Amino acid sequence: MSTLATQAELTLNDWKxxxxxxxxxxxxxxxxxxxxxxxxxxxDCINPATGQCLTRVASCQSEDxxxxxxxxxxxxxxxxWSRRAPTERKKILLKFAQLVRExxxxxxxxxxxxxxxPISDSLNVDIPLSADCIAWFGETVDKSYxxxxxxxxxxxxxxxxxxMGVVAAVIPWNFxxxxxxxxxxxALATGNSLILKPAEQSPLTxxxxxxxxxxxxxxxxxxxxxPGFGETAGQALGMHMDVDCVAFTGSAEVGKLFxxxxxxxxxxxxxxxxxxxxxxxxxxxxxxxxxxAQAAASGIYYNQGxxxxxxxRLLVQESIKDELVERVMHWGKxxxxxxxxxxxxxxxxxxxxxxxxxxxxxxxxxxxxGAHLRMGGNRVLxxxxxxxxxxxxxxxxxxxxxxxxxxxxxxxxxxxxxxxxDEMMNIVNGTRYGLSAAIYTKDINESFKFMxxxxxxxxxxxxxxxxxxxxxxxxxxxxTSPISSREAGSQMFDAVTYVKNMVVDFSGKLQKAQIE
Ligand code: NAD
Numbered sequence: 001m002s003t004l005a006t007q008a009e010l011t012l013n014d015w016k017x018x019x020x021x022x023x024x025x026x027x028x029x030x031x032x033x034x035x036x037x038x039x040x041x042x043x044d045c046i047n048p049a050t051g052q053c054l055t056r057v058a059s060c061q062s063e064d065x066x067x068x069x070x071x072x073x074x075x076x077x078x079x080x081w082s083r084r085a086p087t088e089r090k091k092i093l094l095k096f097a098q099l100v101r102e103x104x105x106x107x108x109x110x111x112x113x114x115x116x117x118p119i120s121d122s123l124n125v126d127i128p129l130s131a132d133c134i135a136w137f138g139e140t141v142d143k144s145y146x147x148x149x150x151x152x153x154x155x156x157x158x159x160x161x162x163x164m165g166v167v168a169a170v171i172p173w174n175f176x177x178x179x180x181x182x183x184x185x186x187a188l189a190t191g192n193s194l195i196l197k198p199a200e201q202s203p204l205t206x207x208x209x210x211x212x213x214x215x216x217x218x219x220x221x222x223x224x225x226x227p228g229f230g231e232t233a234g235q236a237l238g239m240h241m242d243v244d245c246v247a248f249t250g251s252a253e254v255g256k257l258f259x260x261x262x263x264x265x266x267x268x269x270x271x272x273x274x275x276x277x278x279x280x281x282x283x284x285x286x287x288x289x290x291x292x293a294q295a296a297a298s299g300i301y302y303n304q305g306x307x308x309x310x311x312x313r314l315l316v317q318e319s320i321k322d323e324l325v326e327r328v329m330h331w332g333k334x335x336x337x338x339x340x341x342x343x344x345x346x347x348x349x350x351x352x353x354x355x356x357x358x359x360x361x362x363x364x365x366x367x368x369x370g371a372h373l374r375m376g377g378n379r380v381l382x383x384x385x386x387x388x389x390x391x392x393x394x395x396x397x398x399x400x401x402x403x404x405x406x407x408x409x410x411x412x413x414x415x416x417x418x419x420x421x422d423e424m425m426n427i428v429n430g431t432r433y434g435l436s437a438a439i440y441t442k443d444i445n446e447s448f449k450f451m452x453x454x455x456x457x458x459x460x461x462x463x464x465x466x467x468x469x470x471x472x473x474x475x476x477x478x479x480t481s482p483i484s485s486r487e488a489g490s491q492m493f494d495a496v497t498y499v500k501n502m503v504v505d506f507s508g509k510l511q512k513a514q515i516e
Contacts, residue, residue, distance in 0.1 A: 029210035032220025048116035051385035060228035072193035075221030093138025116349030137185030276435030293327030359410030438465035
């Protein structure tokens with residue numbers, strides 16, 4: 001397969017042909033090699049666009065996790081990676097990122113078949129951003145300096161960062177490779193060994209890139225991949241006595257379990273990146289209602305609404321509400337779902353039947369709560385066997401309704417009307433989550449007041465709340481990120497390293513207690 005052809009050269013038929021001939025890595029990757037699960041168990045990997053089984057993947061249990069942890073520990077203790085100079089780690093991470101780029105089309109196809117997202121997104125967003133993220137952390141690690149504590153001239157106190165050791169990453173399915181890259185980059189750049197557990201809905205790209213990492217020169221045992229279910233492989237990592245740190249991204253409910261696993265095992269460090277219920281807010285004085293509407297539509301319907309910082313609430317002032325809603329529906333209707341392998345498709349399939357039913361369940365709840373369904377609300381393309389839902393819009397939503405409070409994680413937006421700035425801020429902050437928020441206004445004072453008072457980790461003015469650039473430190477507060485560093489930026493080093501205070505006493509005078 002050529003890796004140099006561009007998206008424009010590949011048609012739906014080309015992608016279909018490639019899909020028909022695709023091969024998959026289906027075994028766990030432990031200690032530098034692919035292995036069956038020790039139990040021999042496997043699970044179905046379903047294409048959400050057809051409902052058909054693509055392949056069967058190793059279902060790792062606690063004994064497989066034990067083997068991966070032992071390999072990761074051995075690799076860490078050997079120092080072959082953990083003690084290597086940052087410039088050397090950088091070279092290998094840059095080579096790894098380059099290999100991801102070179103396999104962009106292959107990886108994009110895997111991502112689309114496995115997860116249901118449009119091929120143009122996999123190709124132009126997910127895979128390039130994943131490579132950029134790994135490269136960014138590689139590039140950063142040999143330019144990061146540690147600190148020196150202030151002391152008198154009798155002593156020198158150094159404050160280096162040390163790798164945590166064996167890090168486990170447990171990740172969701174909405175951006176399978178990108179979420180993996182957000183963990184792989186910082187963990188490996190700082191010298192840790194990593195065990196990655198992809199979501200059971202979307203393990204294929206994580207399994208494939210494990211061998212690309214080896215090809216780039218990563219020593220065996222430094223990156224292990226254990227596909228499997230949360231209650232088995234995920235829990236085994238959370239409870240493991242020899243895992244030093246878990247970096248988790250997923251739902252708040254499972255995030256809480258990881259806190260419990262830590263307390264019940266070795267008090268391992270846990271970093272959490274969980275859900276969101278992010279608002280777009282359009283003020284009557286915004287620059288351009290149509291531009292705000294377009295941003296709001298793509299901010300909720302992009303990636304089928306399966307985005308942690310999706311703009312799932314849209315707050316608007318009464319005087320412009322009708323016009324804004326009309327424009328959002330105009331843009332939303334252009335995003336009707338289609339075959340994810342078609343390069344012109346902008347919205348694909350929900351990741352699985354469970355997620356589709358969950359979203360349809362919320363649409364029923366919205367109707368029964370008295371919200372006004374103005375657009376969508378249905379499963380479509382059912383004849384394909386896939387799990388497609390049309391862009392959906394509820395008007396007349398009250399912030400107390402379940403569809404305004406709970407994370408739907410699908411293409412459903414709730415329109416909430418308000419009058420005053422203070423009322424708007426109360427609605428914006430009236431949620432358990434605190435990930436992202438975006439305001440559209442010309443008023444510089446109101447935009448700064450908004451950014452100061454909003455209870456989120458990400459705040460935007462005149463641009464969509466789903467921005468996520470590498471280097472910008474992504475994360476939230478409240479139930480979104482109760483204990484976390486920030487992802488995809490230098491603050492993620494805080495999650496995967498610890499700070500050591502090292503003191504040399506030149507004079508012997510620092511010792512306070514003397515034995516008589
Ligand atoms: P999830 O919590 O169901 O699963 C996430 C991971 O945890 C998966 O690998 C899963 O196998 C594992 N898991 C599930 N149950 C487990 C258990 N009992 N013990 C141990 N591990 C378990 O989430 P999801 O449905 O895969 O992803 C959607 C969620 O992820 C949404 O809430 C979304 O907002 C969130 N998310 C957050 C961010 C962020 O950066 N804040 C980014 C992407 C997704």
